[in-house]
Amino acid sequence: MTEKLWDPELDTAPWEEVLAWQRSLMPDFLIGLRDRSPFYVDHLRAAPVEEADRDDAWREIPFVTKDDVRRNQRERPPELLLGTMQSVPSDRIVQVLGSSGTTGNPTFYGLTADDLERWTESLANWMTTAGVGPGNVVALTTGMPIVAGGMPYADAVRRAGATLAWIGGQTTERMVRLLELLRVDVLMGTASFVSFFAERCEEVLGYPARELPIRTILAGGEPGMGHREVRRRVTEAWGVERISEVMGLCDVLAGIWSQCGSGEGMHLTAARNVHVELVDPETGEPIEWTGGATGEAVYTTFTRIATPMVRYRSRDHMRVVGTTCACGRTAPRVECIGRTDDMLIYKAMNVFPADIRDLVVEMFPERVAGPMRLRKDTADQVRFDDPIPLEIELTGGGDTAALAREIEESVRVALRVRVAVEPLEPGTIPLGVHKNALTYVRETAD
Ligand SMILES: [Zn+2]
Structure with a gap:
């Protein structure tokens, strides 16, 4: 199998060499x-920045957290548009991007003209890795230019040489008609959205989505498409040949990880501009890139000028699924197994809601209708000493109580976590248009 590589030199260099090359640039960058930058003057005051190319010194460079970003944007002086992390005069910033603000207030990031050029090159690599290039007509479904899935995705499509059809920002009915009229063959959206969108296609067009010429789906924005059963459903609904899972972070780079045509998991496609580490979320200690390893992704944007990130704690929990690949790329392949923020603790065991969902969907594909959710008593509940309430929509009738016990037992055996299954009729759990939360807080009547 031969795949097109955007940056053959770096894409195929031994991973250790790539890391060493990145590390060699750190002292000058820092x-x-x-x-x-006023923030980094303080933040790096006691850090061994001159030796930051050495492993031991690098580990002493303090992390940056989302709270740091929020704080420095709240306290921004008038001359700094994006707060004290900004490291160029405001008049050099050609674009502002914002997080979608799903948790708390949005935070903003800037790009200089050079940043934008470098970012777009990395995004083109990301798009190429996902199998998109000249000849493809790519539909973007977001209606929000300022977020990662907006302008940056649009830049990525064009730089990779494909045809951009930005159909988002209008009614879904109109979007569906444009898929047909523009002969779109690549669709980008979250796993939840592409599932929802397939149903709308049939309602609007009167024929199933799989009769449209869409052959590739790029799914990003939420974990889930890494899962076999979810992929099977989406593949069937759209009749696609390929689903590429992609991932990025507005705070770092809109597209960082991308799935090639050959394997499971996503490659890092941003090595020219982004250094990534895996760390233990509790201790901050580094974790090696070996198969099966898990840890929180920590990013350093060592070429970004406007609003750089140094050892930024993403809160995304990753698992390394492979360190070699038939496509020739040498960057490790990872899957995102959840947000560190989403992690629950059942009697001192860490558990990600997505792991529970994936297991149940995998083991009971014919009986689980779709959505399920874990119920918390309060929004900030993390610890559970009693079995975690799990609401699931079940189909097929029969003895649902027995099935519920079977599901509980499967989760206990596989994950060593107890759940209390509460069967629901199909259609009970409201479907999110863009993302489906896996936990929710019950509204009390009183
Ligand atoms: Zn590959």
Whole structure:
């Protein structure tokens, strides 16, 4: 199998060499940053930035958290548009991007003209890795230019040489008609959205989505498409040949990880501009890139000028699924197994809601109708000493109580976590248009 590589030199260099090359650039990057950004002047004051190319010194460079970003944007002086992390005069910033603000207030990031050029190159690699290039007509479904899935995705499609059809921002009915009229063959959206969208296609067009010429789906924005059963359903609904899972972070780069045509998991496609580490979320200690390893992804944007990130704690929990690949790319392949923020603790055991969902969908594909959710008593509940309430829509009639016990037992055996299954009729759990939460807080009547 031969796949097109966007950046053959770096894409195929031994991973250790790529990391060493990135690390060699860190001292100059950090020294410059310490001179230019009020936040980093303080943050890096005691850090061994001159030796940051050495492993032991690098580990002493303090992390940056989302709270740091929020705080520095709240306290921004008038001359700094994006707060004290900004490291260039405001008049050099050509674009502002924002997080979608699903948790708390949105945070903003800037790009200089050079940042934008470098970012777009990395995004083109990301798009190419996902199998998109000249000849494809790519539908973007978001209606929000300022977020990662907006302008940056649009830049990515065009730089990779494909045809951009930005159909988002109008009614779904109109979007469906444009898929047909423009002969779209690549669809981008979240796993939840592409599932919802397939149903709308049939309602609007009067024929199933799989009769449209869409052959590739790029699914990003939420974990889930890594799962075999979810992929099977989406593949069937759209009649596609390929689903590429993609992932990025507005705070870092809109597209960082992308799935090639050959394997499971996503490659890092941003090595020219982004250094990534895996760390233990509790201790912050580094974790090696070996198969099966899990940890929180920590990013350093070592070429970004406007609003750089140094050892940024993403809160995304990743698992390494492979360190070699038939496509020739040398970057490890990972899957996102959840947000560290989503992690629950059952009697001192860490558990991700997505792991429970994936297991249940995998083991009971014929009986689980779709949505399920774990119920918390309060929004900030993390610890459970009693079995975690799990609401599931079940189909097929029969003895649902017995099935519920079977599901509980399967979860207990596989994950060593107890859940209390509460069977529901199909259609009970409201479907999110863009994302489906896996936990919710019960509204009390009183
Ligand atoms: Zn590959």
